[in-house]
Amino acid sequence: xxxxxxxxxxxxxxxxxxxxxxxxxxxxxxxxxxxxxxxxxxxxxxxxxxxxxxxxxxxxxxxxxxxxxxxxxxxxxxxxxxxxxxxxxxxxxxxxxxxxxxxxxxxxxxxxxxxxxxxxxxxxxxxxxxxxxxxxxxxxxxxxxxxxxxxxxxxxxxxxxxxxxxxxxxxxxxxxxxxxxxxxxxxxxxxxxxxxxxxxxxxxxxxxxxxxxxxxxxxxxxxxxxxxxxxxxxxxxxxxxxxxxxxxxxxxxxxxxxxxxxxxxxxxxxxxxxxxxxxxxxxxxxxxxxxxxxxxxxxxxxxxxxxxxxxxxxxxxxxxxxxxxxxxxxxxxxxxxxxxxxxxxxxxxxxxxxxxxxxxxxxxxxxxxxxxxxxxxxxxxxxxxxxxxxxxxxxxxxxxxxxxxxxxxxxxxxxxxxxxxxxxxxxxxxxxxxxxxxxxxxxxxxxxxxxxxxxxxxxxxxxxxxxxxxxxxxxxxxxxxxxxxxxxxxxxxxxxxxxxxxxxxxxxxxxxxxxxxxxxxxxxxxxxx
Numbered sequence: 001x002x003x004x005x006x007x008x009x010x011x012x013x014x015x016x017x018x019x020x021x022x023x024x025x026x027x028x029x030x031x032x033x034x035x036x037x038x039x040x041x042x043x044x045x046x047x048x049x050x051x052x053x054x055x056x057x058x059x060x061x062x063x064x065x066x067x068x069x070x071x072x073x074x075x076x077x078x079x080x081x082x083x084x085x086x087x088x089x090x091x092x093x094x095x096x097x098x099x100x101x102x103x104x105x106x107x108x109x110x111x112x113x114x115x116x117x118x119x120x121x122x123x124x125x126x127x128x129x130x131x132x133x134x135x136x137x138x139x140x141x142x143x144x145x146x147x148x149x150x151x152x153x154x155x156x157x158x159x160x161x162x163x164x165x166x167x168x169x170x171x172x173x174x175x176x177x178x179x180x181x182x183x184x185x186x187x188x189x190x191x192x193x194x195x196x197x198x199x200x201x202x203x204x205x206x207x208x209x210x211x212x213x214x215x216x217x218x219x220x221x222x223x224x225x226x227x228x229x230x231x232x233x234x235x236x237x238x239x240x241x242x243x244x245x246x247x248x249x250x251x252x253x254x255x256x257x258x259x260x261x262x263x264x265x266x267x268x269x270x271x272x273x274x275x276x277x278x279x280x281x282x283x284x285x286x287x288x289x290x291x292x293x294x295x296x297x298x299x300x301x302x303x304x305x306x307x308x309x310x311x312x313x314x315x316x317x318x319x320x321x322x323x324x325x326x327x328x329x330x331x332x333x334x335x336x337x338x339x340x341x342x343x344x345x346x347x348x349x350x351x352x353x354x355x356x357x358x359x360x361x362x363x364x365x366x367x368x369x370x371x372x373x374x375x376x377x378x379x380x381x382x383x384x385x386x387x388x389x390x391x392x393x394x395x396x397x398x399x400x401x402x403x404x405x406x407x408x409x410x411x412x413x414x415x416x417x418x419x420x421x422x423x424x425x426x427x428x429x430x431x432x433x434x435x436x437x438x439x440x441x442x443x444x445x446x447x448x449x450x451x452x453x454x455x456x457x458x459x460x461x462x463x464x465x466x467x468x469x470x471x472x473x474x475x476x477x478x479x480x481x482x483x484x485x486x487x488x489x490x491x492x493x494x495x496x497x498x499x500x501x502x503x504x505x506x507x508x509x510x511x512x513x514x515x516x517x518x519x520x521x522x523x524x525x526x527x528x529x
Contacts, residue, residue: 007077007451008070008323009064009470010246014083014177015258016040016103016280021062022460023360024467026476028485030457032070034062038114041100046146046380048105052089052097055173060080063244078251079181079236079244080470082462085257086194090167091176095185098166101173102152104281105317105371107380109155110146116154116216117142130215133140135293137199137209140300140313142216145372145380148194153218170222174255181252182234187224188254190303193313195223201291204228204308208250208420229305230469253470256305257461259283263304263311265465266362266429266455267486270480274417275404275423276410276444276452277461278434278467282319283418284410286425297376297416305469306479312420314375314411319406320434322368322384323350326402331395335436355439359446360501362397364388364511366405373409376416379517381524387512403440407447408509414448429488431461438492445492447502456487 008031013020013324018037021351022030036058041049067073086104089097102108111497117134119127125144134141142150149172157164171179172191179185189206192198197212206226214218227233231249241248255261259277264284266275274286287309301310318325327346365387372380418425434440435458445452455461468482477485 007075008072009467010067010076010079010164010178010471011463011467012059012063012079012081012177013060013258013460013466014081014173015462016084016105019055019059019062019226020460020463021059021064021066022463022467023066023072023076024464026471028464028482028487030460032066032073033460034066036062038101040105046107046110048103049100050103052101052176055177059177059481060243067245072114073245074334076246076250077434077472078253078269078474079246080253080466081174081177081181081255082258082261082466083177085174085191085259086147086149088149089171089173089176090156090163091169091171091185092166093168095179095183099163101176102155103173104147106152107146107372109151110144110380112158113142113146113148113151114144117144129413130153131295133211133215135295136195137201137212138193138196139200139291139293139302140196141295142196143298143374143378145374145378147374147380148196150194150196150216150218153195157217159305163396169224169364171224172257174257175224177253178233178255181236181240183237184234185224186233186254187265188226188227188229188256190229190256190260190305192223192226193302197223198226200303203303203310206303207489220251229254229256229260229303229307230473232473251474253473255466255469259285259313259315260305260311261462261465261469262431263287263465264468264479264482265461265463266417266424266431267483268429269306269483272421272423272425273429275429275431277431277432278406278440279432280321281315281317282406282410282432282434283315284413285314286421287311288421294416294420297420298374298378299376300415305465312417314413314417316375317373318368318370318384320432322366322370322402322406323347325352325370326399337497350399351437351439353396354403357400359498360505361401361404363391363505364393364397364401365408365505365512366398366401367509367512368402368405368409377513381521381522382513383520383524384515385512403443404505405509407443408506410444411447411506412510425450427453430454431458433459441490441492442495445494446498447506449499451494452492454489456489456493458489
């Protein structure tokens, strides 16, 4: 396709830890990259919230810096956004935020989802009456963990009725940022999915289902109108343009949530081409040409960021977050030892320590279920652990065990993922912050027994996906062309010498969950759930 412009895209990726903003050219290159931090508020009973104003202020700071560093202010053609998914922002009639956003880690709505989906006769907690309806229309069903958007709204409706009544519209994080950019309130076919009230059978014309809305007990008027994926949403407003330092009227693209944008930005846009993303959480997915559901393993094919296509939706709750846990709660815990502040050299030391230990971590196994789990088991009671510690265990053993434990969890998902798509996966594109570590890339290759293909600029794959969506919407490229514009950085081949030790320890890892899941439920079941 002949390129019509030599301009750039301002691409925003709002993750849980904060926004990453890039200025990308139409050949897939990055002319500037910036990031900012945003805090998370953890509340009793499984709550997790963020202030949407923190998101916007951080995006403005990062965007202005990226635009300045790129020197391309006058050449930016469009703005495109990807964000964390499964979050809920309550807006009043004037578009003002009424309360902090409930984000994807929040499980307080679990009991209301269980009541919604359960029944006298059930399969794995799902009513045999309502289950076929949800699966037929959506390909999925609200997760019992209570972390989907529908659970957030049910939590507000049942425990914060005044807030529910005051709310004019519940909106996803991506769609909130688009609203701040344009003044247009809308959801895209992909961002609305985890409300589980849309009919997704016609992937090119997703629409609200009156039956599902009635089953869920959610007012249709409190949900945004729907728009297609990877299309122009509206022009950049004068107010947003002034804040960002851009000219008003630039096209703003509907964009996609993180999973869908990453699938595009990883270069894995062909059907069955797979990518692994390790950030705060992690996922393993691909695009597929069919609609399918695995209730047992909490996977489904949902609307993707590519028009007319599905992708395999799954997510593992804590991956890179486990490294932060190890740093902040074990090594540098800010208490009576008087250790204050973040140590900027921590991760360099962490990976160096982990690399000094042979594969297997002295048979220490780390279970990364620090905030429950989604796939391949939907279990918000399960918790993390260091298993098989001894007097000989040291910090280096534990550091490597954290990396291997996240990889074991991915292998657990990987086996069910391949069964779900009905074919073997030969090579996996690797993106996300975790991909920056050579050691972790090699551990994943060894544990999964697959070549791991690390993509260039893996931390910015979501932003790259958002920029590709903009370029496609502007007619500057096709999605197939975009795959050739995502360069590989390095290939990591599995090492046969490590095969046996990881096979053995992975078997023990699975046994830990199977043997203890009842104890986790007993210890962590909240009153009334």
